Amino acid sequence: MLLLDGKATALKIRQELKDTITTLCHKGLRAPGLAVILAGNDPASEIYVRNKEKACEGAGIRTITSRLPATVSQAELLALIAKANQRNDIDGILVQLPLPAHLDTAECLLSILPDKDVDGFHPDNAGRLLLGLPGLRPCTPQGILELLARYGLACAGKRAVIVGRSNIVGKPLALMLAQPGPVGNATVTLCHSQSEDLADHCRNADFLFLAVGRPKMFGREMIKTGACVVDVGINRTPEGICGDADFEAIKNQTCAITPVPGGVGPMTIAMLIKNTVQAWQAHLGLC
Numbered sequence: 210m211l212l213l214d215g216k217a218t219a220l221k222i223r224q225e226l227k228d229t230i231t232t233l234c235h236k237g238l239r240a241p242g243l244a245v246i247l248a249g250n251d252p253a254s255e256i257y258v259r260n261k262e263k264a265c266e267g268a269g270i271r272t273i274t275s276r277l278p279a280t281v282s283q284a285e286l287l288a289l290i291a292k293a294n295q296r297n298d299i300d301g302i303l304v305q306l307p308l309p310a311h312l313d314t315a316e317c318l319l320s321i322l323p324d325k326d327v328d329g330f331h332p333d334n335a336g337r338l339l340l341g342l343p344g345l346r347p348c349t350p351q352g353i354l355e356l357l358a359r360y361g362l363a364c365a366g367k368r369a370v371i372v373g374r375s376n377i378v379g380k381p382l383a384l385m386l387a388q389p390g391p392v393g394n395a396t397v398t399l400c401h402s403q404s405e406d407l408a409d410h411c412r413n414a415d416f417l418f419l420a421v422g423r424p425k426m427f428g429r430e431m432i433k434t435g436a437c438v439v440d441v442g443i444n445r446t447p448e449g450i451c452g453d454a455d456f457e458a459i460k461n462q463t464c465a466i467t468p469v470p471g472g473v474g475p476m477t478i479a480m481l482i483k484n485t486v487q488a489w490q491a492h493l494g495l496c
């Protein structure tokens with residue numbers, strides 16, 4: 210069994226991106242800038258934002274975080290995004306989700322300029338992904354494919370089963386895996402809460418991607434021997450953080466598996482930096 214170490218891989222990618230930034234800044238170019246917007250005081254969001262800030266700053270990205278009260282109005286939030294859209298020194302805008310319930314998430318995400326949409330959630334970027342055009346890709350699926358690629362694991366021609374069809378993980382991952390190209394070409398099945406025979410689908414998977422959010426839901430009976438399991442789930446339990454897979458029960462049955470924590474999570478943050486660098490280079494006219 211190969212442990213797919215997202216933490217070590219993400220650190221390597223972050224160093225590569227830092228080197229890119231340093232080289233270009235030494236040539237006199239301005240540093241990349243990222244605007245982070247956090248509304249409300251959800252403790253998990255606070256942690257995610259702090260981790261993202263730390264990682265971005267470590268890579269040489271200037272990060273400007275706006276912490277807004279949970280009572281912030283839609284108009285105030287949109288005005289803040291509009292300001293960040295206009296600033297030439299801001300290359301990326303990240304609105305930490307979930308937003309407080311009274312705010313319109315779709316409207317906020319739509320108001321971000323597509324070329325600053327470093328989360329890759331804007332319909333323009335989602336459409337580009339669908340059509341196979343260049344654009345900013347959602348960080349989690351992009352991080353998953355990058356992790357597999359760095360371990361030389363190719364899904365081409367294989368049966369890839371994804372459980373979970375969210376807009377930020379399952380759906381874009383399905384598109385990326387199905388598209389032609391070196392990291393795609395898989396035969397993709399996308400499962401969800403209404404799927405019949407879920408266990409059968411999972412047992413058929415050469416590559417199984419779990420993005421449900423239910424602790425240890427996937428045990429031995431759901432896994433094909435020799436499968437590669439990528440666990441996206443982050444579940445907080447009294448025993449600590451765990452994934453959607455029952456890691457200890459299935460690890461020896463797999464050919465490769467991501468741990469939780471230390472698998473997909475760190476890769477997601479590395480891809481945020483990658484997207485910010487991509488947006489920065491585009492704004493500088495370098496690509």
Ligand code: NDP
Nearest residue numbers: 349373374375378401402420421422441442443473474477
């Ligand atoms: P969502 O809640 O948006 O989606 C969950 C999906 O799981 C839905 O499609 C739902 O189906 C499906 N589902 C729920 N119950 C079942 C079931 N019993 N059988 C089959 N499918 C089921 O979650 P996200 O995609 O946002 O996140 C999923 C997990 O990944 C969470 O634990 C989250 O914390 C984690 N995550 C981790 C990231 C990382 O960087 N590591 C990044 C993003 C998320 P239906 O559509 O029918 O409701």
